[in-house]
Amino acid sequence: MTPISPGLGLDFGTSHTVAVLARDDGRVEPLLFDASPLLPSAVFAEEGGRLLVGRDADRGARVDPSRYEPNLKRRLDDGALLLGDAEVRVVDACAAVLRRVRGEAARTLGGTVPGRTVLTCPAGWGPRRRELLATAAGAAGLSGVELVSEPVAAAAYFTQILGHLVRHGGTIVVYDFGGGTFDVSVVRRTGDDAWAVVAAGGLDDVGGVDLDAAVVDWAQRTVRPDDPAWQRLRAPGTPADRRHRRHLWDDARAAKEHLSRATSAGLAVPILDVDAHLTRAEYETIARPWLDRTVRLTRDTIAASQVPADRLAGIFLVGGASRTPLVATMLHRALGLAPIAIEQPELVVAHGCLTMLPAAARPSSPAPSHRSSAPPSSPAAPRPSSPPASSRKPVPAQRAAGGSQSAGRLGERPGSLRAGRDHETHVVLSPAQAAKGGRLTLSMEWPALCPPCSGTGVAGGAGRGPRCAACAGSGLTGRLDRRSVQVRLPAGVTDGQRVRLAGGAHPSPDDGGPAGDLLVTVRVR
Known part of the structure; x- marks a missing residue:
């Protein structure tokens, strides 16, 4: 993994703002706002003119929603906001949210403000919005x-x-399904640390909030649809009814999120005092029209890039709404390529932009090193050596950590033997198989390592040095072999869960070194 220079990475999103801090000692961590990495990108104007942001703004909206703006990013072109009787410049409202991030970063660092900040914005933004x-x-x-x-x-x-691994000239698809908008981009690698957006598209009216609204609509159709109480929930006229409406929408969002890891979820309907139960199948039915639009736009954007779907290096799911299991299923069926999902897709952009900071500490060699996300005082547990693939025994699975715990392309620890390359795949299980777990045989395409460099991408297989001429630094030949591997999965795995099979992937380039890990994403159908 490329070393990250100290700084602050900041993703100013439509619904939430996320910030990741890189410390001087190499630690990388998300900032927490009220114990959550997600800061609502919302403002509320108090009567005295003071602006509240984040969850403070959400709470203010329960009293007077006319003074509240929940999605600043959608209002950038408006110039000014009318919040109650106060007119607030959009740039000042955005600055208030970013000031909260700066304050939390300074508090985390003991009063010091990060010297460098990387802000992200959509690929389609022009100079005015960026300015x-x-x-x-x-x-x-x-x-x-x-x-x-x-x-x-x-x-x-x-x-x-x-x-x-993405070769120079290789492309990936970034499917970014956030809380307020959907964006898709085809991105081509043009250098070691350089990328170019080949094609991009977006939907400003499709996001996680629209899936929340679909759940609320389902509740109204299902639970006493003719009851006058629904009018109070749809257009509240009193502070009490506004609180009820907020509780309904909060519960709808929680039910949606719960269905990403369970087959049913409860939904409390206030005023009516009814507990409804939404199944995943029902949720997927009401969500499908929205997801269909994102998949169609993804296909159209790939077509516009003129990159054949079978030549893509991967489809990467970003944004909290991408957790919906149906997203990966529909993309896989439409494109023939299984998307890559992680446990905290909200952190991807803020964390990734930090790698764009120039750092004197970066090695000149193109071969990145594996680094544990644990602090230096907590050394990573040793990984077991692996016998040749032909004689491997089934390896036990450990629950995969999310985000930065995903392993790098080739592990290297100072003063120790290097780990082999990790490999990712997926497996489709029936509900009975998922509940039981046990031994399985996975048949998968297996990339062949470059023999001259032993898969390191460095000439002669060394830890540092010039790029291997045979593979242009990729470490791979470009050939895919078919391989069967026996694995042992734990009982009770769930749809979308990612498990790490220690020592189940490529052998180490060093004699006696540990093999890489096999990372398996489970799909339950």
């Missing part, structure tokens, strides 16, 4: 501000943090 965001960042007191497009930051995370 407005940069101006808001300056007004918030953020230092050394640089702007990076969101799909480029996601591509950097895909390769530099997760360790997926």
